[in-house]
Amino acid sequence: MDNQFQSLSPHPLTEAERLIMELERRAQALQEDQEQEPLVSLLTFYLSDEWFALPLEKIKVVTRIMDVTPVPGTSPFILGVINHKSAIYPLIDIHQLLKVMPPEPTRSSRFVILQHDKYTLAVLVDNMGEVREVKSSDLDKYVTNHRGTSIFISSELTIDNRLLGLLNLGAILNTVSEGEIQPQTRPKD
Amino acid sequence: MLLRENRDHSSGYGHAYNINSPAFEVQSGLDQTVELILVQVANQPFGLLMKQVYNIARPEANLFSVKSQPDPANGREWAEIFYQGKTLSVLELASKLHLTPAEPLDTSKILLSGQFVPGGTIQQPFGVSVDDIIGVCHIGLDHLRLLDDWVCRKRLGRLIWGVALVGRETLTHHNGSGELQPASPFSGIISETGPLPGQVQRNKNGRIAPAPTGSSGLEDRSRVKNNLPEEQPVMLLDLEILRATLYRS
Numbered sequence: 001m002d003n004q005f006q007s008l009s010p011h012p013l014t015e016a017e018r019l020i021m022e023l024e025r026r027a028q029a030l031q032e033d034q035e036q037e038p039l040v041s042l043l044t045f046y047l048s049d050e051w052f053a054l055p056l057e058k059i060k061v062v063t064r065i066m067d068v069t070p071v072p073g074t075s076p077f078i079l080g081v082i083n084h085k086s087a088i089y090p091l092i093d094i095h096q097l098l099k100v101m102p103p104e105p106t107r108s109s110r111f112v113i114l115q116h117d118k119y120t121l122a123v124l125v126d127n128m129g130e131v132r133e134v135k136s137s138d139l140d141k142y143v144t145n146h147r148g149t150s151i152f153i154s155s156e157l158t159i160d161n162r163l164l165g166l167l168n169l170g171a172i173l174n175t176v177s178e179g180e181i182q183p184q185t186r187p188k189d
Numbered sequence: 190m191l192l193r194e195n196r197d198h199s200s201g202y203g204h205a206y207n208i209n210s211p212a213f214e215v216q217s218g219l220d221q222t223v224e225l226i227l228v229q230v231a232n233q234p235f236g237l238l239m240k241q242v243y244n245i246a247r248p249e250a251n252l253f254s255v256k257s258q259p260d261p262a263n264g265r266e267w268a269e270i271f272y273q274g275k276t277l278s279v280l281e282l283a284s285k286l287h288l289t290p291a292e293p294l295d296t297s298k299i300l301l302s303g304q305f306v307p308g309g310t311i312q313q314p315f316g317v318s319v320d321d322i323i324g325v326c327h328i329g330l331d332h333l334r335l336l337d338d339w340v341c342r343k344r345l346g347r348l349i350w351g352v353a354l355v356g357r358e359t360l361t362h363h364n365g366s367g368e369l370q371p372a373s374p375f376s377g378i379i380s381e382t383g384p385l386p387g388q389v390q391r392n393k394n395g396r397i398a399p400a401p402t403g404s405s406g407l408e409d410r411s412r413v414k415n416n417l418p419e420e421q422p423v424m425l426l427d428l429e430i431l432r433a434t435l436y437r438s
Contacts, residue, residue: 065375066375066418067375067418067421068375069421069422069423069424070233071336071340071341071349071424072233072286072287072288072341072345072349072424073286073287073341073344073345073348073349074340074341074344075343078340078341081336081340081352081422082422083354083418083420083421083422084418085418086332086354086418086420087334088334088336088352088354088422090336090337090339090340105375109375119337119339121337173339176339177339177340177343
């Protein structure tokens with residue numbers, strides 16, 4: 001009976017076996033951590049009813065509408081320059097580029113001042129959204145051509161059953177300046 | 190950050206001083222100003238370096254008479270005037286800026302410029318017609334900003350070389366008609382835009398507090414004032430570019 005009882009009882013783990021199990025658990029946890037993708041913060045905003053976003057890291061400040069000084073001889077997409085805290089920023093209007101009907105500016109309109117490469121500029125938006133965090137792999141979903149605006153949108157995401165377009169600032173600036181800025185590649189990383 | 194005029198005082202007979210160039214060198218620690226003549230073109234103020242202007246011909250003083258108007262069809266984009274017994278070529282600043290002038294040539298003011306050389310003589314003289322002259326002001330070099338190349342260099346070259354932050358009171362028109370400024374597409378709603386999300390007042394329950402009612406006029410004025418900076422950007426033009434264009438053609 002004594003021998004039978006010993007054979008039915010669980011075999012006590014040796015110290016080596018416990019260490020092996022612990023190492024396996026840690027390895028598995030490490031692998032799971034590595035599989036978790038980094039998140040990218042996006043500042044979302046609206047042009048008319050359409051939802052767009054820019055990487056939060058590029059945003060310097062969001063400001064209320066202020067006086068705009070027209071600049072002669074500019075591209076039709078440049079509304080002029082603004083004076084924000086004694087710094088001068090070109091203000092661009094991307095409604096036309098994105099084939100969005102520009103509404104009249106309202107109380108909700110904002111200027112988003114952002115930095116792209118060495119250029120700092122302001123973009124007119126109709127309404128601000130919230131900051132969203134998305135997986136970096138979601139940004140690799142390139143846009144199929146529709147309305148001829150796909151070059152200005154680097155990726156499209158579906159969040160809360162709504163379509164969110166991440167703007168391709170390089171392509172936008174390249175078009176706005178009519179080739180005076182070298183074309184940028186898609187921001188894959 | 191201050192700027193220092195980049196003068197080319199190379200020694201030797203016959204060298205022209207490059208004192209007309211608006212190219213500036215960044216330097217810190219100096220308290221310098223630049224003298225600007227503010228002009229009005231198509232209801233918008235522009236700034237010119239005073240050192241590039243040696244005289245002003247006003248129509249009311251009968252200092253000049255128009256000899257011929259521009260003839261772009263035959264490749265002549267400048268007008269000609271009689272000034273002090275000589276024929277002088279005059280460029281219309283509004284057309285160079287792709288704007289519509291408010292005043293015809295015979296009633297516009299003409300700024301006289303040219304290449305200044307040692308000895309006080311002026312070579313390659315020419316005139317630039319503007320709608321009106323607002324005045325002369327001294328601007329600290331720390332109030333000058335460069336304009337990014339991509340904004341307007343493709344169409345205008347280096348004609349617009351920078352921006353000056355000029356006090357709004359300086360731009361008040363001399364005839365008392367009010368502040369001279371270009372028509373901003375947002376001028377109607379500047380004072381109406383709501384607070385930013387971070388500026389929303391919340392009460393201690395975490396709810397958004399209602400906007401205070403019955404605010405005083407003083408508060409309203411300060412709100413408008415906050416949205417309108419005291420200094421207005423004024424485009425700075427380089428007359429040397431026009432001179433080079435005129436005498437190259």
